[in-house]
Amino acid sequence: MFTTEMNTQPFQDLRFLNRREFLKLSSAAVLGLIALNLEEPYSGHAQPASQPKMGRVVSNLVDAHASPSMDSKVVKTYWKDIVLPITEVALGTGEPVHNHVWYEMNHEGYVHSGSVQPVAINLNQPAKSIPEKGVLGEITVPFSDACWNPIFPKVAAYRLYYETTHWVIGILTDSQGGIWYELLEDFYQFKYYVNAAHIRIVGKDEVTTLSPDVPAKEKKIEVRLKDQIVIAYEFGSPVQMIRCAAGMETWNGYFTPEGSFTTDYKRPSRHMVNGSHAAANTYDLPGVPWVSFIDENGISFHGTYWHNDFGRPRSHGCINLPSSAAKWVYRWTLPAVPFEEQTFFKREGTLVEISA
Numbered sequence: 001m002f003t004t005e006m007n008t009q010p011f012q013d014l015r016f017l018n019r020r021e022f023l024k025l026s027s028a029a030v031l032g033l034i035a036l037n038l039e040e041p042y043s044g045h046a047q048p049a050s051q052p053k054m055g056r057v058v059s060n061l062v063d064a065h066a067s068p069s070m071d072s073k074v075v076k077t078y079w080k081d082i083v084l085p086i087t088e089v090a091l092g093t094g095e096p097v098h099n100h101v102w103y104e105m106n107h108e109g110y111v112h113s114g115s116v117q118p119v120a121i122n123l124n125q126p127a128k129s130i131p132e133k134g135v136l137g138e139i140t141v142p143f144s145d146a147c148w149n150p151i152f153p154k155v156a157a158y159r160l161y162y163e164t165t166h167w168v169i170g171i172l173t174d175s176q177g178g179i180w181y182e183l184l185e186d187f188y189q190f191k192y193y194v195n196a197a198h199i200r201i202v203g204k205d206e207v208t209t210l211s212p213d214v215p216a217k218e219k220k221i222e223v224r225l226k227d228q229i230v231i232a233y234e235f236g237s238p239v240q241m242i243r244c245a246a247g248m249e250t251w252n253g254y255f256t257p258e259g260s261f262t263t264d265y266k267r268p269s270r271h272m273v274n275g276s277h278a279a280a281n282t283y284d285l286p287g288v289p290w291v292s293f294i295d296e297n298g299i300s301f302h303g304t305y306w307h308n309d310f311g312r313p314r315s316h317g318c319i320n321l322p323s324s325a326a327k328w329v330y331r332w333t334l335p336a337v338p339f340e341e342q343t344f345f346k347r348e349g350t351l352v353e354i355s356a
Contacts, residue, residue, distance in 0.1 A: 004259055049129030052118035055086045056127065056142045056162065057111070058307055064109025068092030068102035075109040080160075084108075098311035108259060116307030119162040126171065126179040126196035133340050134169040136238035136268050137181065138205075139287070146200040150174040157192040158185075161305045163323040165269035167342055168199065184354045185286065186342065187271035204339045207268070210332040211239075216252065216348060218296065221263075221333065223319060223354040228311050230301070230319065232332060233274070239245070240328065243310040245320040254316045258356060261294035262349035263301075263333040274316065283316070290326040292333055294352050301329045 057078045064076040068090040070261065078084075088104035092112070101113040121196040122140040141240040145156040150172060160166065170182035172193060211219070211234060220233045225246055247256035274283045289303035303323030310322065321329065330337075333350035 005202065031283055036192050038231075051089050052086045052103070054083055054119050054121070054142070055105060055111075055113060055116040056119045057082045057084075058117050058305070059115040059218065061114040062111055064105055066109060066112045068100075068104075069114055070095050070112075072110075078105070078111065081143060086118065088114070089113075092308075096312070099309065114307060117162060117305055117308050122200070123197045124200045126181070127201050130168055130181075131340065134167050134184065134342070135196060135340075136202040137166050137168045137183075138202055138289070139164050139166070139194075139198055141198045141199045144194050146192045146194040148192050150178065150180045150193050157190070158286045160194060160198075160208050160287055163289060163303060163305055164309065165196070165202070165289040165303075166199070166287050167269060168201065171196065186267075186269065198342045202268075205339065205340055207331060209334070210328065210337045216334050216350070219333070221329070221350060221352045223256070223352065225313070225356050228313065230321065230325075230329070232329070240332075242321055242325045242329075245304070245307070245310050245314045247315050247317040248313045255295075256315070256317050256319060256354060257299060258354050261299075261352040262347075263292045263294055263352060264335070264347050264349035265293040265343070265345045266335070266337050267291045267293075267344075268330070268332060268337065269342070270304075274288070289323050290330040292326075292330050294349075303327050 013114050029297050031108065057080055059081050062078050063074045064078060064308040065072040066075050069092050077147065084106040086103045086105065087107045089108060090102045090104060091100045092102045093100065099114055102110045103113050103116050104110050120140065121142065124140060139160050139162055143159050146158050146160055147153045147155055148157045155188060167184045167186065168181045169184045172180045172182060179196040181196045181199055183192055183194060185192065192305065214234050218235045222233065223229045223244070223246065228244050228246060229245050230242045248254045263354040268290060270291045272283060272288045272289045274282050285306065291300050291302040294298040299317050301319045301321055303326035304320040305323065310320065335344060335346040335348050
């Protein structure tokens with residue numbers, strides 16, 4: 001069993017780069033190689049890249065190739081939610097040009113990283129009590145099937161995925177001694193239960209504001225749609241850069257709007273639902289983590305667990321980020337969300353400028 005949570009998403013501390021270095025780093029080819037530690041974003045030193053231990057297939061069907069190339073022989077096919085060891089991280093050639101990172105799965109073949117979510121298995125000691133207003137929890141296993149009632153644990157309500165966040169409102173012990181957390185689903189206001197060992201209670205220190213001494217007017221985020229990157233600035237200088245997946249410009253109108261916005265409204269977790277399951281281009285995504293809304297139409301920065309394919313447009317208009325990067329944006333931008341609140345709105349958000 002793998003017990004160490006690995007972080008492999010592109011992220012970089014830019015405060016110590018000169019202009020030439022920054023422009024060089026902005027290229028898509030270089031961005032594909034960055035894999036740094038997000039827990040220390042302001043250390044001033046690049047952390048060594050970490051190889052993920054396990055991967056969950058996020059596509060309904062994905063081929064494994066003999067080498068890290070779409071042109072190589074298909075040696076195996078995987079289905080969604082298969083979890084396997086990642087035995088090698090390799091750089092491929094050719095398509096897709098926005099991301100050349102491939103994962104060798106269980107020594108069996110190479111799968112493009114866009115179809116694999118790096119995951120871990122970390123089991124948790126259940127809390128003894130839950131605050132009256134509830135508390136945020138994060139899934140720490142590849143997936144956990146929540147049930148409507150622990151009496152019938154095989155009747156699944158939702159499958160909750162690694163790094164999704166959920167509002168925990170209670171604890172229940174079943175007749176067999178199993179411990180369950182009661183979760184409040186925030187869209188339909190349902191309640192369901194999940195194995196308490198599969199959720200880590202988020203600590204207050206994890207959501208404190210980053211760079212609290214920087215005046216609000218000296219923080220800004222820039223989104224470059226052409227490059228599919230997000231850049232954060234302090235005092236006019238770039239401090240962080242993240243690859244994203246913004247809206248698709250299609251006939252359906254799934255595009256990310258250009259202009260100036262602010263991060264006035266935030267949620268540490270959101271069940272994002274759009275349309276009927278029977279219709280095309282719909283989604284039903286419980287526990288979307290670290291959501292920072294920028295307009296009244298629901299466009300936001302948020303964590304993403306249904307793909308790992310950053311660097312090209314593929315969202316319904318939101319700015320998809322790796323979950324750990326979305327958490328950084330959530331903490332760094334204003335307003336600061338009180339620890340005990342599920343939602344927060346205040347007109348003092350950080351400026352966001354989105355350009356083509």
